[in-house]
Amino acid sequence: MPTVFVIDDRSLLAIGSLIDVTNHIDVFSGMNQLCESGELMFPPEVVKAVRQRGDASQPIDRQLIIWIEAVQGRMDCDVAFGHKRAAQLWAQNNGYEEGLDPFAAGDSCIVAVVGLMLDLVERHTDFVVVTDDFTERPGRAALGSITERLGCRVQNIRTFADECMRLCSSAA
Amino acid sequence: MAWAMAEASVAARDLATHLNVPETTVRSWIDERAMPTKGQLDKLARFLARPSSFFFLARPPASRSSTALFRRATGSNKDWQVPSGPDLAAIRSAQNAQEVSRWVADKTSRSAIELPPATPTDTPDDVARKLRAWLGWQTAEQIELRDDQVAPTLRAHIEERGILTANFTLADEHCRGFCLPDPVSPLIAINTRDDVRARALSYVHELAHLCLGVESLCTAEADSGTERWCERVAGCFLLPDAELRTFVADVLAVTTVRDIEDVKRLANHFNVSNRAAAVRLGQVGLAASRLYHTVNSQSATKSRASGRNGVAQTRARRRVQRYGRTYVTQLLSAEESGVLSDLDVLEYLNVSRRELAEVRAIASDKADL
Numbered sequence: 001m002p003t004v005f006v007i008d009d010r011s012l013l014a015i016g017s018l019i020d021v022t023n024h025i026d027v028f029s030g031m032n033q034l035c036e037s038g039e040l041m042f043p044p045e046v047v048k049a050v051r052q053r054g055d056a057s058q059p060i061d062r063q064l065i066i067w068i069e070a071v072q073g074r075m076d077c078d079v080a081f082g083h084k085r086a087a088q089l090w091a092q093n094n095g096y097e098e099g100l101d102p103f104a105a106g107d108s109c110i111v112a113v114v115g116l117m118l119d120l121v122e123r124h125t126d127f128v129v130v131t132d133d134f135t136e137r138p139g140r141a142a143l144g145s146i147t148e149r150l151g152c153r154v155q156n157i158r159t160f161a162d163e164c165m166r167l168c169s170s171a172a
Numbered sequence: 173m174a175w176a177m178a179e180a181s182v183a184a185r186d187l188a189t190h191l192n193v194p195e196t197t198v199r200s201w202i203d204e205r206a207m208p209t210k211g212q213l214d215k216l217a218r219f220l221a222r223p224s225s226f227f228f229l230a231r232p233p234a235s236r237s238s239t240a241l242f243r244r245a246t247g248s249n250k251d252w253q254v255p256s257g258p259d260l261a262a263i264r265s266a267q268n269a270q271e272v273s274r275w276v277a278d279k280t281s282r283s284a285i286e287l288p289p290a291t292p293t294d295t296p297d298d299v300a301r302k303l304r305a306w307l308g309w310q311t312a313e314q315i316e317l318r319d320d321q322v323a324p325t326l327r328a329h330i331e332e333r334g335i336l337t338a339n340f341t342l343a344d345e346h347c348r349g350f351c352l353p354d355p356v357s358p359l360i361a362i363n364t365r366d367d368v369r370a371r372a373l374s375y376v377h378e379l380a381h382l383c384l385g386v387e388s389l390c391t392a393e394a395d396s397g398t399e400r401w402c403e404r405v406a407g408c409f410l411l412p413d414a415e416l417r418t419f420v421a422d423v424l425a426v427t428t429v430r431d432i433e434d435v436k437r438l439a440n441h442f443n444v445s446n447r448a449a450a451v452r453l454g455q456v457g458l459a460a461s462r463l464y465h466t467v468n469s470q471s472a473t474k475s476r477a478s479g480r481n482g483v484a485q486t487r488a489r490r491r492v493q494r495y496g497r498t499y500v501t502q503l504l505s506a507e508e509s510g511v512l513s514d515l516d517v518l519e520y521l522n523v524s525r526r527e528l529a530e531v532r533a534i535a536s537d538k539a540d541l
Contacts, residue, residue: 010515013525053518055525081207081228089230098233103268104223105522111225137516138271 004127005040008113009049011130011157016060019161028067030164035071043079045109047072083115103139128153130160174202175232176220180257190219221261262340266361273357276506284355285334290383292401300408319443323371337496339364350389351378358382369445376406407452429453430460446471488530491521500535
């Protein structure tokens with residue numbers, strides 16, 4: 001069973017600024033392959049957040065929004081209420097008294113992402129979380145810190161993007 | 173869920189009506205015998221003014237001190253002091269902004285704000301004079317402004333001093349505003365449901381509370397000694413004793429103001445509301461008996477909103493109007509210095525990247541919001 005990559009909205013929105021514009025298509029192509037093989041996962045809340053935060057008038061965000069809307073239909077990553085509750089329970093028992101995203105104005109997806117991680121742990125699925133988010137700040141927990149505290153593996157966004165490009169070139 | 177409903181003063185029946193489900197269904201969710209669908213959860217989250225992830229918490233979070241303080245009035249007989257769910261959400265939103273601002277201040281070593289200190293035993297006139305000097309506020313400038321420019325101009329002066337100013341359209345029309353004292357990130361919020369000419373008074377009223385260093389949730393009826401004191405400070409600030417007496421003696425040419433038309437002339441001269449003018453005349457002993465009651469009964473009950481000057485009300489503009497330039501600028505500076513990422517700023521302001529570009533432009537523009 002290959003390793004599954006779990007990614008959140010912040011990492012997807014950050015990819016564009018971390019890699020050269022000439023490599024964007026290759027990265028999306030690689031991510032596409034990972035989605036099709038079930039090796040890249042994100043819950044529907046991530047799609048919604050990317051749509052809300054992205055700027056469709058800018059090429060990279062437009063590309064991301066088009067891509068994510070295209071792949072979401074083929075992805076079955078709904079996170080059950082029970083796993084979201086487990087995520088918030090973990091948060092409250094680990095110093096996030098108000099939960100993972102108490103300042104969220106609308107829907108925030110970190111509870112769903114951590115819920116997905118807990119689901120994968122429960123199913124003994126090998127996974128790695130793609131994130132550079134380690135800075136604790138008010139109102140939203142840092143996904144990288146949570147991942148480490150849960151004893152799960154983390155991969156930084158650039159390395160993930162490089163892997164996607166390699167995947168694309170090997171397929172070609 | 174039961175906790176969130178109690179906080180928002182929402183009964184199971186109200187929620188059931190809103191969601192178009194039987195009350196027994198809502199009770200079964202509360203007792204955890206059943207679960208709402210995703211759509212129902214989203215709707216109930218919006219109704220209770222909470223993020224949907226809130227309902228997955230294992231236990232209610234501890235109430236923050238301010239929210240608890242604002243809610244303590246529940247036991248009193250003053251119904252208007254009990255904030256509704258949406259108004260508590262506005263208070264939470266202000267608390268969140270203040271927490272972020274405080275955190276940024278800590279990371280960037282921003283220094284504390286030295287407000288003119290005051291105690292309730294100080295005379296309102298003295299405190300008003302100190303505040304005018306501290307803000308660089310000139311009565312002559314106030315008189316020259318258009319009436320709908322006074323509050324935004326005053327807001328800009330307050331923000332230049334580093335105070336966070338928020339605008340909320342609170343559900344409770346009696347609630348004029350609130351304040352959250354803090355050494356580095358003091359915040360005042362006013363209710364934009366109030367008439368545009370009354371808002372300047374609200375800003376100074378809340379500023380007076382900040383000088384006292386106490387949290388407040390203020391209503392149109394000044395019911396306590398502190399409220400009356402803050403109201404007098406605000407009155408003295410916008411209608412200083414000397415200028416007021418000179419106008420009454422020289423322009424109105426009366427010793428006691430009896431005519432409502434004279435009150436209107438005074439209000440128009442100082443760019444304040446008719447009610448504020450009548451109250452102030454009463455405070456300085458220049459009003460005939462029952463003048464305020466006459467003015468109050470004849471004043472418009474419908475508030476006039478601030479002018480938009482043909483500017484489109486985009487979400488970006490509404491965010492800057494709501495949180496004020498001080499907060500927005502603090503976030504943008506924190507992003508520039510690497511303390512926050514652009515994604516953090518997007519989340520705190522709840523805007524898209526495209527809207528953030530507009531937020532930057534509005535924040536750097538000096539025009540009225």
